[in-house]
Amino acid sequence: MAPPASRTALVTGANKGIGLAIVRNLALQYPSSTLSHNGTVPLLIYLTARDQARGEAALASLEADASLKKAKALARDGGLSTIKYRALDISKEDSIQAMSDFLSSSEEDGGGGSLDVVVNNAGIALQGFDADVVRTTLHTNYTNTTIAVRKFIPLLRRSRSGGHARLVNVTSMSGELNSKYSPQIASKFRATKSVADVDALVGSFKTAVERGTHKEEGWPSAAYAVSKSGVTAMTRAVAKEEMEAGSGVLVNCCCPGWVKTDMTKGSGYKSVDQGAMTPVMLALGELGGVEGEYWQHEKVKRW
Known part of the structure; x- marks a missing residue:
């Protein structure tokens, strides 16, 4: 069978920080990955963000990026990757649905309305602690991330990558089940x-x-910590579902580490x-079929 177009x-959440770096490194590392079919299959990367101006500015920064130019990673320079901006506000369910609908009907990627890689990086970290902060944080970081997973999984199942479709949820070390939780709550997770x-x-x-x-x-x-504990637990549950269904979608989550970003105030x-x-290793690397795990520093870590 011929490879897909x-x-x-x-x-x-790809207009800045870790999300933007994930897009850049996907473009850089894709040609040497199995997903590229020995460097013969192009890659279309959707850089998504809620703000159009910031998303388009991020896209422009990548088109001028020295590392991408030097590697000839982008199609405009003779490479395999094309990056496009699409609006996606993870805090709004209708925005998630609109993205899912667009991808389901889109033929511009040549993939027949499918996805091969999803990295759920978007999230918020609010100051303070009260019921409103909890409600808003859980809504975006846990509930709507779960909705996004539910909407994108069917598209990943359509992947024609020969069992290489990947779902990566970016979580955090703050969600590790350490001394911040009572033993009873940790056991429940x-x-x-x-x-x-x-x-x-999470609702409790x-x-x-x-x-x-x-x-x-x-x-x-x-x-924030509880929302990310929820993402890690949700990832394990979704991975179990996909494994039992034999879908071929590898589902994992990871902490990127303590990174200098706006969220960490530098x-x-x-x-x-x-x-x-x-995140990029989980999206493109050879994992030996490992799924449903929490990763940090390119290794599986006890949650």
Whole structure:
């Protein structure tokens, strides 16, 4: 069977920071990956962001990027990758649906309305802690990321990549089940088997905050951390579903590390390109079939 006309990748929250670096490094590393069919199949990367002006500015920065020009990575320079901006606001379900509808009907990628790689990088980190912060953070980082996964998985299942379709959820070390959680809450996270289980557990945190009992119930005063614990648990559950269905979609999540970005207010010990290493490895690298794991520093890590 002839290879498809193109592969398609989508990165959310890609107008700056780690997301932008993920797009750049996908373009740089794609030609040497198995997905490229020995460097013969082009790649279309959708750089998505909620703000059009910022998204288009990010695209322009990549078109002028010295590392991409030197590597001749972009199609305009004779390379394999084409990058296009598409609007996607992960906090709005109708925006996620619009992207799914566009991809399902799109023939511009030559892939027949399919996806080969999705990196869910978009997220928010709000200051302070109260019921409104918890509600907003969980809505964007957990609930709508889960909705995005549900919308994009069918497109990944259509991939003609020969079992190389990848879903990568960017989570955080702040969501690791360490001393911030009571042993009982940590055990509940590890015991989740389905997305419904995770929904219920994350929902119980929101309810506990609303009634002012979250501390005595063993939860931290940390909306971002709980949202990312939810993403990690959800990733494990979705990976289990895909493995049982035999879909060939490898589902994993990762922490990019402590990266110097706007979200960390410039602190951190990694550059954005270093932060992109693990997500891009999970998107393009040879994983030996490993799925449903939490990764950091290019290795599986105990959650």
